Amino acid sequence: MVVVMERRDYGLLAVLNDVARRNAFTRDIIRGLMDLDCDADVIVITNSGPTFSAGLDLRELVGPPERVRDYLHSVHGLVRRIVNCDARIVAVLNGDAYGFGVEFTYFADLVVASREDIRLSLQGVALGVLPPYTLALGGELLGYAAVRALLSAPLDARRAQMLGLVHIIGDFDPTKDMFRVPRHVRGLVSARRALAGKIDRALGTLEELARVASGTPTRQLIERFLEKGR
Numbered sequence: 001m002v003v004v005m006e007r008r009d010y011g012l013l014a015v016l017n018d019v020a021r022r023n024a025f026t027r028d029i030i031r032g033l034m035d036l037d038c039d040a041d042v043i044v045i046t047n048s049g050p051t052f053s054a055g056l057d058l059r060e061l062v063g064p065p066e067r068v069r070d071y072l073h074s075v076h077g078l079v080r081r082i083v084n085c086d087a088r089i090v091a092v093l094n095g096d097a098y099g100f101g102v103e104f105t106y107f108a109d110l111v112v113a114s115r116e117d118i119r120l121s122l123q124g125v126a127l128g129v130l131p132p133y134t135l136a137l138g139g140e141l142l143g144y145a146a147v148r149a150l151l152s153a154p155l156d157a158r159r160a161q162m163l164g165l166v167h168i169i170g171d172f173d174p175t176k177d178m179f180r181v182p183r184h185v186r187g188l189v190s191a192r193r194a195l196a197g198k199i200d201r202a203l204g205t206l207e208e209l210a211r212v213a214s215g216t217p218t219r220q221l222i223e224r225f226l227e228k229g230r
Contacts, residue, residue, distance in 0.1 A: 003032025004048075010174040011040035011087060019049035025100055026057045027071065030078050038085040041183070042174050045108070046092040055099025055124060058222050061213040068213055072132075072206045075100065076199075079133070082107045083195045086187045090174060093157075093166075099124040102150070102165075103133040106141055107192055111165065112172040113157035120165060121154035127225055128218030132205035137198060 002018040014036060016023040023029065036043055047053065060071040082089065082104075091108035096119040105111045105120075122131045131138075131151075138147040146163040149155060160166040168177070181189055212218050 001032070002026070002028045003035075005032075005035075005037075008044075010044070011042035012037055012044070014043060014045045016045070016047040016053060017049075021057075022051040022054035023047050023049065023101070024054040024057045025075060025078075025104070027060075027074060030074050033078055034081055036081070036085060036087070038087045040087045041180065041186075042090065042178070043085070043087045044090045044092055044174055047094050049095065051095040051101075052091075052093040052097040052118075053099075053101030053104065055097075055101045055103075056129065058127075058129070058226055061129065061209075062219055062222050062226070065210065065214045069207070069210045072210055076203065076206060079104075079107060079199055079202075083192050083199055085192075086190070088178065088181065088186070088190070089192070090172070090178070092172060093118050093120075096121065098122075099129065099131060100133075103131060105165070106133060106137070107195065109190065109192065110167050110178060112168045113160070113166045114170065114172075116157050116169055118157045119154045120150070120157075120160050122150050123154065125151060127221040128212055129222070130205060130209045130212060132202045132209050133199075136202035136205045137195075140198070141195075 004015040004017045006013045016029060018029060061068055089108045090110045090112060091105045092112045094114045098121050102120045102122060134147060134150060146165060149163060157166050157169050161169060
């Protein structure tokens with residue numbers, strides 16, 4: 001299973017478990033996360049292996065244009081699911097996060113890095129892969145300084161914490177280290193709910209990514225990158 005779910009005292013633990021693909025957001029991982037039980041009090045999303053997530057599935061971006069768009073809309077469907085989930089969502093990075101792996105954390109209530117040397121990187125920009133949620137919403141969600149830093153170079157967890165991308169570094173126990181919000185007001189005190197009417201701003205950037213990915217320069221850069229990884 002590429003997403004392993006376990007019931008815990010605090011709610012639900014969801015582990016990204018496609019180590020061979022570095023937990024890239026394949027269609028299988030997207031489907032697995034779409035099945036999250038949003039009635040749980042707290043959902044902790046973390047990873048097995050050395051990488052939290054390599055980001056978008058680059059293999060999908062070199063397919064036919066209609067398939068690229070379908071894939072990117074499935075990614076956006078996952079973002080909608082997370083934003084509208086009543087559970088408190090915690091992203092625990094037990095490894096580096098790249099591209100959409102970083103952007104995915106924007107939609108968690110709390111972001112935890114297990115070590116100071118964990119890196120957050122939008123390195124896909126070097127391949128011509130636009131980070132759609134950073135470009136469409138980053139200024140409002142993170143602030144100009146954070147977006148400027150993310151688009152320039154990788155950040156370690158300490159620098160990411162200074163910019164508000166990471167909230168806690170080190171050990172984290174959801175039963176002790178966060179508020180237990182009563183069920184009847186849980187949805188009302190979720191910062192993510194404020195994003196429900198805003199995330200569709202990214203649809204234009206997703207379309208732009210589909211267009212760019214279909215172009216020869218970006219396609220060639222992605223194909224060379226994938227070839228090196230074989």
